[in-house]
Amino acid sequence: MKNLSRADNNELHSTLRPRSWQDFIGQKKIKENIQIIVGAAKKRQDPSCEHILLCGSSGLGKTTLAHLISKEMSSEIKVISGATIERPGDIAAILTNLSEGEVLFIDEIHRLNRSCEEYIYPAMEDFKLDIIIGKGPMAKSVELKIPPFTLIGATTRLAFLSSPLRNRFGAIFRLDFYLEEEIEEIIRRSAQILKINLDERAVKAISGRSRLTPRVANRILKRVRDFALMKNKEKIDGSFIEEALEFLGIDNFGLESGDKKILETIINKFRGGPVGIRALSSASGEEESAILDIYEPYLMQIGLIERTPRGRVATERTYRHLKNPSLFK
Numbered sequence: 001m002k003n004l005s006r007a008d009n010n011e012l013h014s015t016l017r018p019r020s021w022q023d024f025i026g027q028k029k030i031k032e033n034i035q036i037i038v039g040a041a042k043k044r045q046d047p048s049c050e051h052i053l054l055c056g057s058s059g060l061g062k063t064t065l066a067h068l069i070s071k072e073m074s075s076e077i078k079v080i081s082g083a084t085i086e087r088p089g090d091i092a093a094i095l096t097n098l099s100e101g102e103v104l105f106i107d108e109i110h111r112l113n114r115s116c117e118e119y120i121y122p123a124m125e126d127f128k129l130d131i132i133i134g135k136g137p138m139a140k141s142v143e144l145k146i147p148p149f150t151l152i153g154a155t156t157r158l159a160f161l162s163s164p165l166r167n168r169f170g171a172i173f174r175l176d177f178y179l180e181e182e183i184e185e186i187i188r189r190s191a192q193i194l195k196i197n198l199d200e201r202a203v204k205a206i207s208g209r210s211r212l213t214p215r216v217a218n219r220i221l222k223r224v225r226d227f228a229l230m231k232n233k234e235k236i237d238g239s240f241i242e243e244a245l246e247f248l249g250i251d252n253f254g255l256e257s258g259d260k261k262i263l264e265t266i267i268n269k270f271r272g273g274p275v276g277i278r279a280l281s282s283a284s285g286e287e288e289s290a291i292l293d294i295y296e297p298y299l300m301q302i303g304l305i306e307r308t309p310r311g312r313v314a315t316e317r318t319y320r321h322l323k324n325p326s327l328f329k
Helices: 006-015 028-043 062-072 088-096 114-126 180-193 200-208 214-230 238-248 257-270 277-284 288-301 316-321
Strands: 052-055 077-081 103-107 128-133 140-145 150-155 171-174 305-308 311-314
Touching: 028 062, 028 171, 052 062, 062 077, 062 103, 062 150, 088 114, 088 128, 114 128, 114 150, 180 200, 180 214, 200 214, 200 238, 214 238, 257 277, 257 288, 257 305, 257 311, 257 316, 277 288, 277 311, 288 305
Parallel strands: 052 150, 052 171, 077 103, 103 150
Antiparallel strands: 128 140, 305 311
C-alpha cells in the first residue's frame, strides 16, 4: 500500500465523490430522468431547469447528484442547510444574491420553518420575492425580481415537507438502497483512487457490511485501509479482511454498536416490542432523529425490525442474528 503525503491524501479524499455521470454508479432510472430534465433545459436555452427534490436515507448520493446537475448546467452551486435558515430575512438574502442559472441546494429542506417556506414559493414559481417593508399601517409590500435559478432540495423525511412546498417541485425522486453489485463496483473504484490493493473476497466482505450505502462502504474501506497500514499489510486479502472487520466491530450484517443497542433495547427492555419512537429513544439514549434517519431505515430494509401501528417490533431474524435465547411473547 503506497504511502501518501498529506496533500495527496486530501486530494484523493475529495475525488471519491463522483465528478461525472459516468462515475456515478447506481440509481440508474433517477440518473436518466435527471439527465433528460437538464438536457431539455439546455436545448431550450433556459438558464434554469425544473426544481428537483431528492429524498432518501443519508449517504445515498443526494448531494452528489446536486453537484452533478450543477456541473451539467455549467452553473455555480450554493449549498446551505435548512437547519441554518432561521428567519425569512436569511432566505431573502440568499435568494437575492443568486446569479442567473445558479443552483441553490438546500440540504435537510424539511427543517425549514413555515415562514421561510412562504418566501420560497414566489421565488420558485415566478422568480420574484415579496418583501414587507415597515410595520403596522405604514407597512407596504415590495416585489423584487430575482434571476432564474434551480432549487434542489434534499430530505431524509419527505412526509415532513409541507404540501405547498412539495408540490412546487417539478420532479421528486426517491433514492433507494443500492444493489450489492453496485456497491462492489463503488468499492473497486474507491480502492483504485485511494491506491488500496484489495482482492475480490475483501471487496465482497466490505460490500456485505456496507448497509447498501456508498458512504458507509467508503467509510469502512478507509478504516480497513488504516488498519492495514498499521499492520504493515501490503494487500488486503480474504483472511485479513475478516480480522480487520472483527477489530472494527462490524458484523456480517453491517451492524455496529449503535444498531445493536437499538435492537437489544427493544428485546431486553420492551420484550421485543412494540415500542414507540419516544420510549425507544429514551431507553437507548439515542436521539429520535438518529433512530429515524440512521438506524431504522436499514434495520427495516434487512428485516430486523418492523413498524406496526403500535410501534417498533423486533423480528425473529433479530433474535437469531443476536443469538438471543429469548422467545416471543
